[in-house]
Amino acid sequence: MGDVLEYIVDGTSGLAPGGVEGSCIVAGVCSTGTVGKGYLLGKSSDLDGLLGTGPLVDRLRDLFATGGQAPIAIAVPVTGSAGGQIAEVEHTGDGPEGAATGVAVGNADAVVEIVEGGALGTATAKVSEDGGTTWGDTEAVAVNGQISIGTTGATLTLAAGTHEVGDTYEFSVRAPIGPVTKTGSGGPDVTLTGTVKAAADLVLKIMSAGALNVATYQLSLDGDSFGPTKTVPLNGQIVAGDTGVTITVASGVDLVAGVIYECRLLPPVPSITSVMTALEQPLSLFDVEFVYVVGPSDSVDWAAMGAKADTLWNAHRPTFFLAEARLPYASEDLNEWTAAMVVEKQGYAHRFVSVCCAFGEVTDTLGYTQFRNWAGLMAGKILSIPVMRATGRVRDSGISQGSLPDDFTEGMQKTLETAGYATAKYYAGLSSAYWGDAKTLADVTSDYQYIEVLRTVFKAVRKARIAALKSMYDEAGDPLAEGGASGLNYLKANIEMALNTMKAAIPHELADYVITIPDGQDIVNNGVAVEMQLIGIPIIRQIKLYASYIYAGSGFDPRLQ
Template identity: 55%
Template sequence: MGRKDVFEHIIDGVSGIAPGDVSGKALVVGVCSKGEVGKTYYLGKRSDLAKLLGTGPLVDRLQDIFAAAGQDATVLAVPVAGNPSGTITQVKHIGTGVSASVSGIPAANADVVVEIVNGGALGTATAKISTDNGAIFSSASAVAANGQVTIGGSGTTLVFEGGDLVAGDTYTYTVRGAIGTVEQVGSGAKVTVEGTVVVGAQLVLQVVKSGGRNVGQYQLSVDGGDNFSGYRTIPVDGRIVAADTGVTIVCPSSGDEEFKAGTTYSCNLLAPVPTVPAVIAALKKPLEVVDPEFVYVVGGSDSVAWASLGALADDLWNKHRPTYFVCESRLPAAGEDLNDWVTALKEERATFAHRFVSVCCAYGEIADRTGQRKVRNAGGLLTGRILSIPVQRDIGRVRDQAITGITVPDEYTDSMQLVLEDAGYITLTRYAGLRGTYWGTARTMADTTSDYQRLEVIRTTFKAIRLMRLQALKALKDELGDPVQGADASGLAYLRSNLENALDTMVKAKPKELAGYAIEIPPGQDFVNNGVAVETKLIGIPIIDTINLYSSYIYAGSKFDPRLQG
């Protein structure tokens, strides 16, 4: 027999703790001017973003996140390399001839107009070309037999479909590089803009004192004229650094025409964007180390990118790490009105569906902590809202108040919002009687047959799955007990108890994250060969999407007066 004594033992796994919750943790990946690509930066409200990450779309969105995220949010940032941005609008055709499309890259700014001079078959018909919106046309020349018309310098090619071209038909589209065209209102010298854009901006240079270099004075805005710098003298070398945008405004030498007070120059700068392979490469190491609730990818993207990120979400799911992705749609391009933009987004969505991907198309002028108001996607504000609310809550709950610091375009209509929301995008909306702007329904890009078309459903389900998995692992390799006893067998009862403990944390949360649940271990299973199957029904909390108010008017004292009935 062993020695007689008192022996101590620790019984573990019975405290009721249910680990595994990662809600409220976001991994944000985007382009910035500083920071190490692929490195994880653990940030908080007091982090010096400019010192760590410089400027750029990632920094802009992080500022939006912290403005909307409340007091307790975990934000991890990952820099990624970016490419110069640019846009090419769809071709607008006026006439009765064949349609055309555009191919290429935005190598240089151009307002393309192609007019058919002599109609006929491809190879015979002639056309003239303008790259300045019809101010100057080239001489008419034959359209190639393959239907391709190269627009010199723009990096684009207009491609006609097969068929006859009709004289007088016009085909127009707009090409913009990272540095847009300089628009001048007023007389005087002309300026150019050069450099590499590191952050999007709407430059406005306003002359406040006439004169050339070292004499004339100006004020500069990077947010479309909402906020201006103080008055400054035009440098002697004529090079005006446009804040932290990465570009320089070049003024002509004093021997040329001087600047005139009151003249205004404006130019749009498009923020750099990452490629999908660059995003996935940058996320590889961070996703091996950290386990976020979701990943927010900064920068305009399309269905090709969404499909790649959906595949990454599937891979994480297969690794027992359910994670969803939040993406941004592109902004309207130069020369594209909101009607064309909405149609293009609807077409983009038509070829894609994935329940673990959400796309925010909401945008507007967003104010930051410095008072600047720049036009950008509202994905940062969306991420902040997600981080600030429990998993079962709709992002657009009116009781949580309007979105702070955003102004939507005046041309944005209720019909546009409804079409985009029906297509699966996360949108902004307004309500008659309220002054603010609110989030629409938190949609995912799930197909119409899916139960997971709403983000709060995904969030609630993912949290429950993560909690249940860790609790179920406690019972792995345990003795099952006597199968004749069914679900009351000791091992099965222990498994069930652990799962109930996990879901009880959500049912008993304040506010409730689940209305209830049902766990069943079906009888008659072949536990030896097939393992244990557990069926769990998560009973979610409905969202009030529509309220119908029915009112009637009744005269006092009439037989219909409810006070006199019964």
């Protein structure tokens, strides 16, 4: 029977797995790729070859531009729909309010004016689609209050009540292919057709005059960078890059040098239903720190994201969501947009959802400059920094890829930040824009109003859980005997070892921690309760400088004290 028997002792190496920081899923609309499939990407990935063009690709470029040396992003294509916009109604007058609804398939700067007052069915109104320059016939307002705005797909619905003469209702309607603006006199008209695949600010500049197949042009997709000079084709059709749109120049009239045609293309957008459907399989396969949903969103969308975050938490996978606020409508100034964002936030709160409302021009790695939301830049920043670090740390440099709108004020930024949005701002004396507080949509009573707090706690919880699993079905020992609670001591030691990796990290991710297993527990019936107090590292969010002036040698000179 005598022999040497070998046994492997496992679990003593000091490894503390469980962290998923530095990884995310990015879901959005693109022109190619399989909907619902996860594409594991890095900085050298061929985004065009894998995903084509579209909002998802644009944001991935932003993410990799700010994501540090080794960001991990899993792209998930989502089914999109046309990205038209119908703005909120601006009512001038004392009569009942109105609301605009529908699907934007045409463009208009709609104005509805009450011509004859009275109740619905009695009052009359006239409609302008060009901001009041020309008007249609005066007609009676239907009993249901609905007034169609030409062939735009938009309908204004007036509320019941006594309508007042002269009241106006104004709002913009923008189809995916916006209206064409022509600068300069003479030359033919142009039309744009196709299905928009990506956002663009198209500018067609006529370089030399002549008929089709003679005149030359330059085309810009971002309103800034122009391609080479080319001859206008004989059929008059100019393909606008990978946007999915074709510009057609009318025949029969010579083009005039110096004339410029401009048009904005609105990108396709996903529905929250299509987003959640597309995320099902990737979330079942990949465990990530956060999910970034590309495209404009509202409180209904945030509620769905919050519900999914709760589901993941209950499945022992703490994950937060990053969303984008919508951009201002064509007829909306930044004061009106800020007020609308505040109202939208008032209806919802969730500590596991963050919404970025910073936007402006972004210069991507291809040299194109586009006007869009900055959540992609923010997502990359999050991936590049330790969990306890604020995205707005000035020492880490500013947002060099973007510039905020000229009329975006400090008051707007503070208002949005107070409401619970993640924002960006300028500091007097510095040139770049910088991130403000990385806010979540949590209520003001919550400890989890900042992404850096959420990231730190989520990492600690994940690591502590894996460490605690080693003690499942272990013998607790005898708590009443001195040194007899070996199982409980082992449980505590493993959790402490896991959290110590965060305390000992360079830079430190936790200042300290306290793990307590309360005495007197009924372990047989209730299991073991472990209290984890995570002591975080404070963030300097405000600095106050107090300056005083003292004459040298006076009685107040501190050097003489």
